[in-house]
Amino acid sequence: MALMGQMMSAPLLISSIIRHAARYYGSTEIVSRRTEGDLHRYTYRDCELRARKMAQALAALGVQQGDRVGTLAWNGYRHLEIYYGVSGMGAVCHTINPRLFPEQIAYIVNHADDGYVFFDLTFLPLVEGVAPHCPNVKGWVLMSDRAHMPAESKVKLLCYEELIDAQDGNYDWPDLDENQASSLCYTSGTTGNPKGALYSHRSTVLHSYASALPDALGCSARDVILPVVPMFHVNAWGLPYSVPLVGAKLVLPGPKLDGASVYELFEQEKVTFSAGVPTVWLGLLQHVQANNLKFSTFRRTVIGGSAVPPAMIRALRALDVEVIHGWGMTEMSPLGTTCKLLAKHEELSEEASQKVLEKQGRVLFGVDMKIVDGDGKELPWDGKAFGDLLVRGPWIIERYFRNDTNPLVDGWFPTGDVATIDPDGYMQITDRSKDVIKSGGEWISSIDIENVAAAHPAVHMAACISVHHPKWDERPLLVVVKKPSAEVTREELLKFFEGKVAKWWIPDDVAFVSEIPLTATGKMQKLKLRDQFKDYRLPTA
Numbered sequence: 001m002a003l004m005g006q007m008m009s010a011p012l013l014i015s016s017i018i019r020h021a022a023r024y025y026g027s028t029e030i031v032s033r034r035t036e037g038d039l040h041r042y043t044y045r046d047c048e049l050r051a052r053k054m055a056q057a058l059a060a061l062g063v064q065q066g067d068r069v070g071t072l073a074w075n076g077y078r079h080l081e082i083y084y085g086v087s088g089m090g091a092v093c094h095t096i097n098p099r100l101f102p103e104q105i106a107y108i109v110n111h112a113d114d115g116y117v118f119f120d121l122t123f124l125p126l127v128e129g130v131a132p133h134c135p136n137v138k139g140w141v142l143m144s145d146r147a148h149m150p151a152e153s154k155v156k157l158l159c160y161e162e163l164i165d166a167q168d169g170n171y172d173w174p175d176l177d178e179n180q181a182s183s184l185c186y187t188s189g190t191t192g193n194p195k196g197a198l199y200s201h202r203s204t205v206l207h208s209y210a211s212a213l214p215d216a217l218g219c220s221a222r223d224v225i226l227p228v229v230p231m232f233h234v235n236a237w238g239l240p241y242s243v244p245l246v247g248a249k250l251v252l253p254g255p256k257l258d259g260a261s262v263y264e265l266f267e268q269e270k271v272t273f274s275a276g277v278p279t280v281w282l283g284l285l286q287h288v289q290a291n292n293l294k295f296s297t298f299r300r301t302v303i304g305g306s307a308v309p310p311a312m313i314r315a316l317r318a319l320d321v322e323v324i325h326g327w328g329m330t331e332m333s334p335l336g337t338t339c340k341l342l343a344k345h346e347e348l349s350e351e352a353s354q355k356v357l358e359k360q361g362r363v364l365f366g367v368d369m370k371i372v373d374g375d376g377k378e379l380p381w382d383g384k385a386f387g388d389l390l391v392r393g394p395w396i397i398e399r400y401f402r403n404d405t406n407p408l409v410d411g412w413f414p415t416g417d418v419a420t421i422d423p424d425g426y427m428q429i430t431d432r433s434k435d436v437i438k439s440g441g442e443w444i445s446s447i448d449i450e451n452v453a454a455a456h457p458a459v460h461m462a463a464c465i466s467v468h469h470p471k472w473d474e475r476p477l478l479v480v481v482k483k484p485s486a487e488v489t490r491e492e493l494l495k496f497f498e499g500k501v502a503k504w505w506i507p508d509d510v511a512f513v514s515e516i517p518l519t520a521t522g523k524m525q526k527l528k529l530r531d532q533f534k535d536y537r538l539p540t541a
């Protein structure tokens with residue numbers, strides 16, 4: 001008979017994270033730029049008390065365990081209180097991306113069946129438009145004080161600070177089953193309707209532990225951490241949990257995410273570590289370079305959500321900032337891999353180590369991955385063979401919320417990404433399966449083409465998409481936004497590719513545009529671009 005261990009069985013609960021932060025890092029600060037315009041400061045001790053009051057307020061509103069509570073909010077202390085108050089009491093914190101279309105937001109609120117929705121002042125007009133389409137929402141809570149409540153509104157509003165003030169904080173976090181649902185995020189649904197990933201307390205706490213490890217995000221109590229990635233984008237990649245878990249100072253940038261505002265906050269609050277999608281760092285880098293600035297304390301950043309152009313890694317390294325390339329997805333809580341060098345890479349030249357850092361990296365403990373061919377046969381880890389990437393682990397979804405179809409293949413989750421894995425276990429995404437360019441039966445990686453283009457000094461942003469070709473079926477078209485006041489011709493750009501990629505990978509044409517459409521999470525929206533250029537006639541056609 002099996003011999004059981006004799007250790008306490010303490011459930012892994014989200015409330016234990018904030019309780020730990022309040023008890024052991026009670027005076028550590030949380031600084032937030034508010035929608036009201038000013039900077040707000042308080043401590044983990046204050047945050048936990050107000051989260052308890054929030055849990056009491058929710059109970060007073062009739063919210064029960066398992067009920068969904070929505071948020072439409074920036075990164076700020078009140079949003080953090082909701083994260084802990086809602087999940088801590090056993091309800092489900094459902095963060096909604098306010099950059100989605102109003103119809104999508106209404107669809108998501110109704111699909112999740114949110115009983116209450118909390119929102120920042122910025123989103124009042126959005127809420128007034130969406131509310132009539134969400135009949136099951138019992139109340140819309142404006143995350144501010146009485147002074148900022150509108151004199152009149154088409155929607156019946158509750159006031160956040162009044163809800164908190166009505167409570168005494170005399171509340172014990174309940175003992176929950178660690179497998180209870182804690183939070184809910186919907187994929188952005190670039191194709192079809194958005195789908196919900198329902199996380200548990202257990203999956204969240206395990207993900208927080210693993211993501212804080214030195215070869216992952218490497219968070220410590222000595223850090224000052226500013227997540228630029230929004231709390232509505234896969235829970236800001238778990239930072240609202242992993243930062244209190246290690247007791248680091250947390251800086252929340254609110255609605256101001258332009259380069260100048262983020263830089264100012266970095267310097268003022270002595271930020272050491274940050275996280276965001278590549279488009280955010282484009283803005284920050286442009287501001288820093290144009291004004292000849294330096295970072296006094298900022299030393300590390302994780303960048304992910306889409307492939308980080310090598311030119312961006314170089315530019316940040318030149319400013320003494322280490323770039324940790326990260327890969328993951330909503331369905332993975334989100335972290336799957338992070339890219340850090342191994343001891344054996346110490347001796348490498350700058351250029352050779354850069355090559356390693358361009359990859360999406362190695363898995364965190366907890367995640368297992370494999371690449372397979374079209375028949376589902378596992379491919380070798382030689383850094384060359386590429387195929388469909390599948391993953392499994394305790395913080396990867398088993399199924400979507402309120403959806404009967406089984407997304408798994410033999411117990412593995414298919415990511416929709418195409419990748420290689422090298423003998424050291426470094427994974428590199430070559431493309432999203434729907435973005436690869438299939439030229440005459442061979443595949444061209446749109447990411448590789450974009451990476452070359454992004455290194456050209458006149459290029460601000462570049463997307464490579466497939467366009468119909470009568471002979472080759474598909475050929476690459478490069479769509480480019482130039483840097484302000486920079487000049488470059490189609491011919492110069494195409495020449496720039498020579499010697500950098502196989503000849504037949506060089507795009508057939510370049511289209512200059514004033515902007516590239518971005519998704520609600522700041523990624524280049526290739527579906528829309530392909531649609532925009534669907535009747536484009538290549539000069540080679």
Ligand code: ADP
Nearest residue numbers: 188304305306307326327328329330429432521
């Ligand atoms: P959505 O893009 O639909 O909002 P996610 O944020 O979950 O949803 O995106 C997950 C996808 O983003 C991954 O499957 C992958 O295609 C892409 N992605 C994430 N990180 C990276 C990265 N570092 N390099 C390349 N692609 C990435």
